[in-house]
Amino acid sequence: MSQRPTIHHIPVCPFSQRLEILLALKGQSGAVDFSVVDITKPRDPALLAKTRGTTALPVLELPDGRILKESLVILRFFDEVFGDPVRRADPFEHAIENMLIAKEGPFTAAGYLFVMNQDRQRRDEFNERLLALYRDINGFLVEHNPDGTYLFDRFGVAEAVFTPMFMRFWFLDYYEEFDLPAGEDYDRVREWKAACLEHEAAQQVSFEEIVKNYYDYALGSGNGALAEGRSVSSFNFEPDWRNRPWPPRDKYETHASDAELGLV
């Protein structure tokens, strides 16, 4: 392409990070421009016109103006058009990869519902739901690659899909003291998760960045919405998250103010 395509994205968004990881894996990080959208402000009408009214991100805009939406769709598109395919070449192995990717939707939903839950009485219920999905993934990895680290011999498409979620779920480590229990029900997925988190292609965000940016989710306010009594979103770009204090870990009793969060 004569010009580069553009991804319109929220920098801390997991669905965008997938694409960054895949491009990094392919050595193609320079093939695409990333244009930042501020989730805390009304959406730019020019971008809304391009996306025909939908606000979901990321959105891919090709140099000729054509638009693609849905992160998994864009991921597969990038894998086909830039450099060597990361997807498994063998059709059966690719199907196995797709079966694991199909588990990501419920996994993501369980983690986000857990962090957004405001009822302490229901904490264990959300915790168990997420653990059940971890056990399912554990069984899947044991079935298909019992002695390996990744699903196959290297970090691939399934890892690019899940790693951003493992990183977002740092908000559960911090706000819910989430931890995978000891034992073989979790050992295989624990190893996979650790290897995913450490991979050099997946270092776009940090634990501190996630914990600070997602504080509003821990209060039940998603997608840039404001929690009660607050006037600045934890996703605000200014002040930079590096210059803010850590939020309180107790999400159920303590609601920090804009000032306590270093947002004003």
Added chain:
Amino acid sequence: MSQRPTIHHIPVCPFSQRLEILLALKGQSGAVDFSVVDITKPRDPALLAKTRGTTALPVLELPDGRILKESLVILRFFDEVFGDPVRRADPFEHAIENMLIAKEGPFTAAGYLFVMNQDRQRRDEFNERLLALYRDINGFLVEHNPDGTYLFDRFGVAEAVFTPMFMRFWFLDYYEEFDLPAGEDYDRVREWKAACLEHEAAQQVSFEEIVKNYYDYALGSGNGALAEGRSVSSFNFEPDWRNRPWPPRDKYETHASDAELGLV
């Protein structure tokens, strides 16, 4: 492959029909054996062992015993291993096809929730939710192929995915008098749906078969569960649906007995 792979399936299941449609499109209907599972009976332990406890169908069993689950995963696998690909060869067109396929999950959920709803007061709400999804698909088709019939120039993968749902939603025509309203908000998807329903590769089930088999869904009982006061599922293989009377159309007030449904 020296032996044929086997699809374990429920004959009237839309997720299995997708695969039958794709194989028919590819002229490969004989490449796979179909093994019938009776949804009204406890699952065969041998099959449960193969699927590691999950009951969702269809399941693909390869001659060497390897297993694949998830109809869209199996669909893509079949498209890669049997005959010429049906998927669009161009990566961008394939992405467009995948964007439309990504709309199928919410579409299917809306139709099934509608038919299973038992509260007449909420009928219009469910109707409107489904219509909103039809309008969204209409807009998508207008955007990508305003003057055509299918998404591209012929019945393809997206059509193989949606057509079984259009056919299951005959239960809405019958039990909810569902009809797409007149007007350009629905004209493009109306044309698409009609062409899908008529396609020669997609004639595995009939209106009468769907209406009779899915009667229990119209009473709020899904997946072979029994409605109150009944002892035989409308999905029972015997007596054959051709030899049973049409169920009552009024799902809210009238609950037909086993005898009235011709099941005993």
